Amino acid sequence: MNELRCIAEALAATSSLVWLVPLLPLLAALSISVRLGFAVSGDAAEPATAGLARGAALAVLLLLATIVLGSFAVEAPRVVERGDWMDVPGVNVPISFVLDRLSLSVACVVAFIGWATLHFAVAYLHREPGFHRFFLALCLLLGGMLLLVLAGNAVVSFVGWELCGISSWMLIGYADERPTATGNALFGFITNRIGDAGFLLGIGLSFWWLGSVEWSAVASGAIPETVKARLLVLGFVTAALAKSAQLPFTPWIARALEGPTPSSAVYYGAVMVHAGVYLLLRCEPLLLQVPDMMAALAVAGAATAIYAWLCGRVQTDVKTALLYATVSHVGLMVLACGLGWFALAQGYLLLHALWRGYQFLMAPSYLLLAPSQPAPLPRWLATNTFLYTAALQRFWIDRVAHGLLTRPTLSLGRDVREFDDRVLDRLIGAPREQALGAGSPVQGNGVAGRTLLRISDLLQQFETRLVLEGEGGAMARALQRVGAALKAIEALLEQPRYLMLMVMATFVVII
Amino acid sequence: MLRAFLLLPLLGALLVAVFPSRRPEIIRRAALAVSAASLLFALTLVFLFDPALAGQQFFETRPWNPRVGSSFSLGVDGISLPMVVLAALLCFVAMLVSTTISSSAKFYFSLLLVLETAMFGVFMARDWSLFYVFWELTLIPLFFLIDRMGGANRHRAALNFVLYTLGGSVFMLVALLLLYDAAPGHSFAMADMAQGGRGLPPATQLLIFAGLFIGFGVKMPVFPLHGWLPLAHVEAPSPISILLSGVLLKMGSYGLIRASETLPGAMLAVQDWLAALALVSLVYGSVLAWRQTDLKRMVAYSSVAHMGVVLLGIATLNVTGLGGAVFQMTAHGLAAALLFLLVGALYQRTHTRELGEIGGLIGRAPRLTFLLSLALLSAAGLPGGAGFIAELHVLVGGFDRWGGWVAVLSLGVVISAAYALRVTGRLCLGGTPHADPLPDLNRAEYAAASALALGIVVVGVYPAPLLALSAASVREIARLFGG
Numbered sequence: 001m002n003e004l005r006c007i008a009e010a011l012a013a014t015s016s017l018v019w020l021v022p023l024l025p026l027l028a029a030l031s032i033s034v035r036l037g038f039a040v041s042g043d044a045a046e047p048a049t050a051g052l053a054r055g056a057a058l059a060v061l062l063l064l065a066t067i068v069l070g071s072f073a074v075e076a077p078r079v080v081e082r083g084d085w086m087d088v089p090g091v092n093v094p095i096s097f098v099l100d101r102l103s104l105s106v107a108c109v110v111a112f113i114g115w116a117t118l119h120f121a122v123a124y125l126h127r128e129p130g131f132h133r134f135f136l137a138l139c140l141l142l143g144g145m146l147l148l149v150l151a152g153n154a155v156v157s158f159v160g161w162e163l164c165g166i167s168s169w170m171l172i173g174y175a176d177e178r179p180t181a182t183g184n185a186l187f188g189f190i191t192n193r194i195g196d197a198g199f200l201l202g203i204g205l206s207f208w209w210l211g212s213v214e215w216s217a218v219a220s221g222a223i224p225e226t227v228k229a230r231l232l233v234l235g236f237v238t239a240a241l242a243k244s245a246q247l248p249f250t251p252w253i254a255r256a257l258e259g260p261t262p263s264s265a266v267y268y269g270a271v272m273v274h275a276g277v278y279l280l281l282r283c284e285p286l287l288l289q290v291p292d293m294m295a296a297l298a299v300a301g302a303a304t305a306i307y308a309w310l311c312g313r314v315q316t317d318v319k320t321a322l323l324y325a326t327v328s329h330v331g332l333m334v335l336a337c338g339l340g341w342f343a344l345a346q347g348y349l350l351l352h353a354l355w356r357g358y359q360f361l362m363a364p365s366y367l368l369l370a371p372s373q374p375a376p377l378p379r380w381l382a383t384n385t386f387l388y389t390a391a392l393q394r395f396w397i398d399r400v401a402h403g404l405l406t407r408p409t410l411s412l413g414r415d416v417r418e419f420d421d422r423v424l425d426r427l428i429g430a431p432r433e434q435a436l437g438a439g440s441p442v443q444g445n446g447v448a449g450r451t452l453l454r455i456s457d458l459l460q461q462f463e464t465r466l467v468l469e470g471e472g473g474a475m476a477r478a479l480q481r482v483g484a485a486l487k488a489i490e491a492l493l494e495q496p497r498y499l500m501l502m503v504m505a506t507f508v509v510i511i
Numbered sequence: 512m513l514r515a516f517l518l519l520p521l522l523g524a525l526l527v528a529v530f531p532s533r534r535p536e537i538i539r540r541a542a543l544a545v546s547a548a549s550l551l552f553a554l555t556l557v558f559l560f561d562p563a564l565a566g567q568q569f570f571e572t573r574p575w576n577p578r579v580g581s582s583f584s585l586g587v588d589g590i591s592l593p594m595v596v597l598a599a600l601l602c603f604v605a606m607l608v609s610t611t612i613s614s615s616a617k618f619y620f621s622l623l624l625v626l627e628t629a630m631f632g633v634f635m636a637r638d639w640s641l642f643y644v645f646w647e648l649t650l651i652p653l654f655f656l657i658d659r660m661g662g663a664n665r666h667r668a669a670l671n672f673v674l675y676t677l678g679g680s681v682f683m684l685v686a687l688l689l690l691y692d693a694a695p696g697h698s699f700a701m702a703d704m705a706q707g708g709r710g711l712p713p714a715t716q717l718l719i720f721a722g723l724f725i726g727f728g729v730k731m732p733v734f735p736l737h738g739w740l741p742l743a744h745v746e747a748p749s750p751i752s753i754l755l756s757g758v759l760l761k762m763g764s765y766g767l768i769r770a771s772e773t774l775p776g777a778m779l780a781v782q783d784w785l786a787a788l789a790l791v792s793l794v795y796g797s798v799l800a801w802r803q804t805d806l807k808r809m810v811a812y813s814s815v816a817h818m819g820v821v822l823l824g825i826a827t828l829n830v831t832g833l834g835g836a837v838f839q840m841t842a843h844g845l846a847a848a849l850l851f852l853l854v855g856a857l858y859q860r861t862h863t864r865e866l867g868e869i870g871g872l873i874g875r876a877p878r879l880t881f882l883l884s885l886a887l888l889s890a891a892g893l894p895g896g897a898g899f900i901a902e903l904h905v906l907v908g909g910f911d912r913w914g915g916w917v918a919v920l921s922l923g924v925v926i927s928a929a930y931a932l933r934v935t936g937r938l939c940l941g942g943t944p945h946a947d948p949l950p951d952l953n954r955a956e957y958a959a960a961s962a963l964a965l966g967i968v969v970v971g972v973y974p975a976p977l978l979a980l981s982a983a984s985v986r987e988i989a990r991l992f993g994g
Contacts, residue, residue: 442801442802442803442804452798452801452926452929455798456798456799456801456802457802459795459798459799459802460799460802463799
């Protein structure tokens with residue numbers, strides 16, 4: 001009995017190593033990028049890269065399993081702190097990790113899917129030109145996801161959140177020779193940035209109103225004013241909706257399928273999409289304070305579920321259909337959160353992520369595995385022309401967003417650019433295209449540049465006239481004049497009568 | 512020990528002089544070996560030096576002319592030691608890149624070695640008469656080197672250089688004699704003269720200081736006395752430009768620090784005027800550097816601006832500012848040497864120094880491009896380079912003393928960034944490519960240049976050891992002024 005106790009305590013002690021969990025994949029990513037810097041390529045280099053990534057994922061999985069076992073045995077410390085990240089007066093951000101049922105369960109699922117997917121990708125991407133780049137992005141995403149899930153405060157979570165964003169951008173734009181891929185990567189990234197803005201708003205407001213960004217403080221933060229609480233929740237909810245591709249942010253995830261393989265689709269299809277729901281679960285007590293935001297969440301979730309279900313029905317390829325199915329299920333989770341059924345949402349999240357991961361990895365083989373043709377569309381959808389077209393066109397969200405957001409922003413940008421070109425650049429004298437390369441090297445643009453040019457002209461004149469010109473310069477002329485005068489005096493002195501005069505004068509002085 | 516160090520290059524010069532002049536390569540190797548030995552010797556000094564002590568170390572003295580009270584005394588402290596190492600390093604670098612000298616190698620290398628001894632002597636002399644002798648001794652090899660090996664206007668440049676410096680050192684000599692006369696000890700030893708000088712009435716101190724300042728100000732150079740500098744730097748062969756700008760200019764500021772030690776009363780009285788002069792030099796040098804299209808001339812004027820930073824640092828008379836000035840002396844020594852080396856290499860390949868005629872280097876000479884950009888940006892005070900640390904120290908020290916006036920320093924930095932970026936942009940990235948083939952730096956040049964660049968970056972990223980080396984001596988000087 002006593003020995004068991006010892007083992008349990010040893011297991012529990014591993015929870016202080018939780019910082020290694022997000023760090024290991026990030027270190028793997030770092031070493032892969034160093035290898036990339038040395039321009040590794042070819043078949044021979046692949047096992048090392050894959051080994052680094054898989055080793056890190058496996059180590060993370062084992063470590064997490066130990067921590068979970070330990071937390072079963074002994075009541076593990078719920079928050080592990082590892083020093084301060086920032087400690088400016090008024091802003092204190094510790095590097096803290098939270099270990100509770102929510103974070104540990106989600107982290108385990110994430111690590112497991114990550115490990116499985118890395119295994120899958122080794123064969124799938126064999127001899128692809130971007131093999132190393134792909135593993136780099138996968139490791140980055142895994143590390144980011146784990147950091148996001150395990151972080152004990154909003155700022156550290158946000159670091160993970162951003163790592164996910166940037167690595168999904170890398171994954172979507174994997175085929176960087178195809179313009180659609182890079183365009184879609186950018187689209188996904190920018191949509192996610194809207195959510196990031198919400199997250200940052202939440203972080204800033206919690207600093208301001210709660211004085212702390214620890215999840216424990218944020219979530220339970222009792223803010224008496226409903227307006228403030230609503231604003232705080234609005235930030236986090238926007239972030240969650242964008243990351244989880246809920247309406248009105250859904251279009252990015254359909255475009256994210258531009259990624260090369262099921263493996264990357266797994267990541268943002270089965271893992272990253274759930275990050276938003278995770279964030280909602282984390283903020284549970286905070287959400288409960290603001291019932292109207294919960295209602296809005298429920299509406300958004302329900303609308304997304306219906307929308308994604310309709311769109312998914314009319315798809316003809318496996319990956320897109322799977323993706324819409326995912327989105328509609330995530331919509332249901334958001335609906336559950338909105339209705340206050342958080343425990344249900346959590347269970348749903350874990351099971352759905354695992355199941356969807358399996359499906360995405362199987363997607364390339366579905367045509368072989370499927371015994372027969374897929375079921376035809378139901379009659380009511382097939383005959384309703386409007387609904388069918390709408391579903392096929394994904395309810396024109398892209399186009400509406402383009403008309404309402406992108407076009408006005410673009411034309412505003414053009415106007416600002418024009419103002420910049422016509423007024424500001426001329427005033428400040430920002431170097432123009434032609435300034436580099438052609439014309440005299442010394443030229444001044446703008447007010448500042450022209451003033452400098454004028455002053456430098458004056459100084460150069462001064463320098464040339466007074467200092468540099470040996471012959472004919474002002475200094476030399478003055479010297480010559482003095483020299484001539486001295487010469488004249490000397491010539492006079494050389495004449496005998498003046499010499500005599502000098503001698504006599506000397507005698508007079510002496511006497 | 513210092514005596515052996517001092518005489519080593521001189522003996523090398525004698526050795527080089529007896530070699531047959533038909534074999535320039537052997538002469539070059541021998542000279543290089545001698546200067547490498549000097550560099551090793553200097554580095555040994557650094558290891559043996561105890562930075563915690565403020566006073567002179569390795570001090571040795573023997574009477575030279577007892578009747579007038581002069582002595583042959585040598586020593587180094589935290590201010591002179593970095594300069595000695597810098598001089599040894601730059602002499603080595605200058606000899607390393609002197610690969611094209613063939614017809615008059617004997618003449619060239621022996622003069623260069625004599626110059627090295629003279630520079631060591633200036634920085635190590637602990638007796639003002641000895642200091643003066645070495646000060647004048649630097650002129651002789653430099654005059655011949657510029658006059659015989661320089662560019663088209665070399666005669667004028669050499670004459671101009673010697674006349675200016677001699678004119679300045681006449682004032683210095685008179686001032687030293689005045690000090691000798693006024694101070695009670697009747698000895699030329701720096702310590703005795705400092706003791707005597709501190710006791711003098713302020714008016715006398717001021718008079719003596721004025722003479723010394725003219726002598727040192729010509730060398731530094733300070734704004735109205737800089738007429739020799741652009742000519743000499745442009746006309747001198749590029750290894751000589753490296754030494755001129757890297758070490759010779761520092762002799763002026765080094766002398767000024769010694770003078771402020773000797774005449775603290777005068778220094779306090781003229782502190783504000785020195786700062787004003789420094790700021791004028793700074794802006795004047797930067798603006799003119801920006802104005803030049805000749806690369807060597809541009810670097811020459813930028814030296815005026817950078818020595819303005821040194822003067823400003825000295826004028827603060829507090830620990831931070833003086834420390835910054837001493838640091839800037841090293842930093843500018845490295846940066847200016849690197850710039851002259853690279854511009855010289857460029858001139859050797861393209862036979863032009865006009866900014867408008869060269870361009871597009873990045874694809875053709877990547878090493879040259881990389882090092883040139885690094886040198887220009889660190890000279891403009893980019894963080895990570897040595898110049899940044901120095902400018903920051905001077906800025907902080909100056910702010911303590913004069914408040915917002917030091918913003919002028921930032922103006923100078925902005926202008927220097929303007930020309931640095933312009934040159935980088937035109938030369939390295941854009942511009943009209945030069946028609947002739949453009950080989951990249953050869954091995955000797957690359958080794959020398961990357962050693963200097965490494966020095967700049969290491970000192971810039973990890974400045975603590977160099978600051979610590981001179982900290983005690985600087986504190987000792989600042990103590991005189993209550994700072």
